[in-house]
Amino acid sequence: MWDSSAFLGALTPKFYVALTGTSSLISGLILIFEWWYFRKYGTSFIEQVSLTHLGPWLGGGGGGETDAADCKVWRNPLSLLRGAEYGRLWSAARRAPLTYYDMNLSAQEHQAWFGCGAECDICNNPFTSGGGVQCTSCTKNLDFACANITEAGWKKLGAERRSAWKCSSCRAPSPGPSSAKDQVTLDSIMKEVRDVKLQLAGLPTIIEEVKAMRSELKELKSSCQMASDKVDEFNLKIITIEKKVEDLEKKNAALDSNLVDIKIQLQNIDQRSRQNNVEIKGVPQKKEENLYNIVEKLSNTVGYTFPKNNINYISRVPSYNSQEKSIIVSFLNRYVKEDFIAAARVFKVLKAEDLGFQDSSQRIYVNDHL
Structure with a gap:
């Protein structure tokens, strides 16, 4: 049995090139000859050969068996009257043919x-x-x-x-193995080969495009992987930062609590430090004044004297909503402070002129330093 695949496999590309060139050359020569014959004789050479030599074999006219005048329609076994045969029938019978195309x-x-x-x-x-x-x-x-x-x-x-x-x-099914449609011919094989070649003509371009797409997908995958690694790294950093922030918030809360305690302690210390202090308001301020002498004159005026070594310090401090500065006397002994304030309160009206300030008559107040 003839193996078509082995036959086609043995053919080289040169054979196909030669076959294509030869068929093209023959087709061109036939076309040129047909054009020349039609220009010279007004009909087709192949058509005339078909009517003269093939017509009798197929049972058609042209052999002279039937006279044109005896038939209503000129018999043509190949194709009913068209083109050049119209003129041929007119030359032979001197009348126009009637075909089933004309009568539908x-x-x-x-x-x-x-x-x-x-x-x-x-x-x-x-x-x-x-x-x-x-x-x-x-x-x-x-x-x-x-x-x-x-x-x-x-x-x-x-x-x-x-x-x-x-x-x-024709209605009966033809046997499969001997069917004419299933018979493999060289023309059908060559046609299928040409169709396959035409379909595969763009395959190299498609392969290159697929390679480019694979390369782009590989780069995209690498970029996505890098982006994923960066995201994971950022997530770890965010988790670390959140933990640090949480620790700082805890420390801040502890510091706030400690600060409140320290403020309370400072207030207590301040209050305790002021327990031995006396605030004297209304004493005029002069340059190069001696605060010890002023306190001594005040103690003599109220009738309660005490040694200087009972005083820890004396200074002037600004007063709230006043340009004058009060005198703060810090005693070492709380009981001395209390007796001093009690004696000053017994002396109900105490003025600056009582302390030797003749140009001022403003009152002097002695109170606890709160």
Whole structure:
């Protein structure tokens, strides 16, 4: 059995190039010759050869068996009258042909109504006045008996179904292995090969595009992986920062608590430090004044004297909402402070002039330093 795959595998690209070039050259020469012949004689050379030599083999006219004047339609087994045959029939019969194209008839109706002594291709009997039928597949002319159909049944089929009618031989399924359609020919193989080559012509470009896409996808994957690593790194840093912030918040809360305690302690210490302090308001301020002498004059005025070593310190401090500065006396002994304040309160009206400030009559107040 002939192995087509082995045959095609043995063919080289040079064979295909030579085959294509040769066929193109022959087709070009035939085309040029046909053009020249048609310009010179007004008809086709191939058509004339077909009518002269192939017509008799196919059972058609052109051999002189049927006179043109005896037939209503010029018989042409290859194709009904078209083109150059129109002029050929006019030259032979001196009348225009009538075809089923002109009357919009089917091939079967044309054969039945305008046949020139047609006969059945199976039994070779001439058609009756009723005519016959023609298979649209094998184009055989059959009478109604060989076609297994009556004339009335044929007419009832309608134009559409009659135009698609097939004989029993064409309707029967052909055997698979010996089917003509399944036979492998060199032309069909070459056609399939050319189709495959045309389909694969853009394959290198597609491969390059796929490679480029793979490269781009690889780079994109690498970029995505880097971005994912960066995101993971940022997440770890954020978690670390959040933990540090949480620790700092705890420390800040502890510091706030400690600060409150320290403020309370400072307030307590300040209050305790002021327990031995006396605030004296209303004493005029002079340059190079001696605060010890002023306190001593005050103690003598109120009638309560005490030694200087009972005083820890004396200083002036600003007063709230006043430009004058008060005198703060810090005693070492709390009881001395209390007795001093009590003696000053017994002396109800105490003025600056009592302390030797003749130019001032403002009152002097002695109180606890709160």
